[in-house]
Amino acid sequence: MTSVIVLRDVRPLGGDPRDLVLAQGVVAAVAPPGGGELTGVVADAAEGAASGTRRGPLVVDGRDLIALPGLVDLHTHLREPGREDAETVESGTRAAALGGYTTVFAMANTDPVADTAGVVEQVWRLGQDAGHCDVRPVGAVTRGLAGTQLAELGAMASSAAAVRVFSDDGHCVSDALLMRRALEYVKAFGGVVAQHAEEPRLTAGAQMNEGATAARLGLPGWPAVAEEAIIARDALLAGHVGSRLHICHVSTAGSVDIIRWAKAKGWQVTAEVTPHHLLLTEELVTSYDPVFKVNPPLRTKADTEALRAGLADGTIDCVATDHAPHASEDKETEWAAARPGMLGLETALSVVIQTMVATGHLDWADVAERMAFAPARIGGVTDTAPDPAGFAQVGAPATLTLLDPQASRVIDPHALASRSGNTPYRGRNLPGLIRATFLRGRPTVLDGKIV
Numbered sequence: 001m002t003s004v005i006v007l008r009d010v011r012p013l014g015g016d017p018r019d020l021v022l023a024q025g026v027v028a029a030v031a032p033p034g035g036g037e038l039t040g041v042v043a044d045a046a047e048g049a050a051s052g053t054r055r056g057p058l059v060v061d062g063r064d065l066i067a068l069p070g071l072v073d074l075h076t077h078l079r080e081p082g083r084e085d086a087e088t089v090e091s092g093t094r095a096a097a098l099g100g101y102t103t104v105f106a107m108a109n110t111d112p113v114a115d116t117a118g119v120v121e122q123v124w125r126l127g128q129d130a131g132h133c134d135v136r137p138v139g140a141v142t143r144g145l146a147g148t149q150l151a152e153l154g155a156m157a158s159s160a161a162a163v164r165v166f167s168d169d170g171h172c173v174s175d176a177l178l179m180r181r182a183l184e185y186v187k188a189f190g191g192v193v194a195q196h197a198e199e200p201r202l203t204a205g206a207q208m209n210e211g212a213t214a215a216r217l218g219l220p221g222w223p224a225v226a227e228e229a230i231i232a233r234d235a236l237l238a239g240h241v242g243s244r245l246h247i248c249h250v251s252t253a254g255s256v257d258i259i260r261w262a263k264a265k266g267w268q269v270t271a272e273v274t275p276h277h278l279l280l281t282e283e284l285v286t287s288y289d290p291v292f293k294v295n296p297p298l299r300t301k302a303d304t305e306a307l308r309a310g311l312a313d314g315t316i317d318c319v320a321t322d323h324a325p326h327a328s329e330d331k332e333t334e335w336a337a338a339r340p341g342m343l344g345l346e347t348a349l350s351v352v353i354q355t356m357v358a359t360g361h362l363d364w365a366d367v368a369e370r371m372a373f374a375p376a377r378i379g380g381v382t383d384t385a386p387d388p389a390g391f392a393q394v395g396a397p398a399t400l401t402l403l404d405p406q407a408s409r410v411i412d413p414h415a416l417a418s419r420s421g422n423t424p425y426r427g428r429n430l431p432g433l434i435r436a437t438f439l440r441g442r443p444t445v446l447d448g449k450i451v
């Protein structure tokens, strides 16, 4: 493996072109593109490289490519242990690297549940063995996700996996006292509770967003208030105990308003939105194709517009995929029986380009903030650059991804790395292709393929 990499003529955060030299895990040199100056820095970097390789540096032609910090996903379902037929840590992290990600947070709703130090360490080790990106396990808030007793939060935090994000995702921590205790507990080690906001009594039997379309289709509705009531309650609790709350997959316009209010109060509330809630609406459910079944459900056009505006103005801090692979027998069945969830890792950046960049809501530096810097700060990831000022500078971690913003592709489920095929974008032409990804100077993707 070559240890010095030269990225020629890339545009960091879409800015002016630069030649970057990656060596020993960091950006070793930065120069204006082309020619003489680079020859010197490459020679210096090669000399400084520890391994003493005789091969010359790997040179990547970065013309027309944008260098972004390695993306960080706060919400990935890797399904291992327990549902390795749907995804494994290896296949899910391969999908992540191909999507430009260098860190994913693996949700705890596995079998067994990630509610002990033993399980989170196992997932963390599987991530290290696969080597495609960093895996940060999320710990369950309650034992077995049952919502009745706190899990061993401290033991998971002090384990080798160093858990900082805790979530019962897939389920809401609906007991207000347990939620309060969890928020108090994680304060001790700088953790955060990530809430799947869904008041279960209001969503019993729900099959899609409550409203005119559900009425027309005769399907039981999942009302916006079921999400908004929990967000309001938990924001008040977070403010009351002075702890950090993160809201998973925000899906309604009303939720954006409540989060804006909570932030104005100065409370430590952060939020994520998924690519699919930025792009897709409940109209798709009229097809009865279960690939469009997801929790929270696809909402209305007015909701997608409010979510885009909230992500643009920073009310919503970041994009998270909620990558939720499902085996075909769980997904390709009748609507009511199908499991909720959609693939996301390999298409997230493309959907953000389509919904947020092409529409003028975000520029490339904003994309970096919403898909890398902000989720890294929320989740306590320290080995990516913390902000634009620290990115692609000499000494910064060489953890980055190269995007071709001009290219596009038609999504084919069979061409994705995930073990499952439940992408809602099948047949759609989406903009943007990841050409290469680097994790601490080591290529994980080159020429659009896993290394």
Ligand SMILES: NC(=O)N[C@@H](CC(=O)O)C(=O)O
Pocket (backbone or CB within 6 Å): 077, 109, 169, 170, 171, 196, 293, 294, 295, 296, 322, 324, 325, 339, 340, 341, 342
């Ligand atoms: N989003 C989903 O529809 N499903 C997720 C759980 C979740 O994120 O709530 C899953 O684990 O399948």
Ligand SMILES: [Zn+2]
Pocket (backbone or CB within 6 Å): 169, 170, 171, 196, 248, 249, 295, 296
């Ligand atoms: Zn969820």
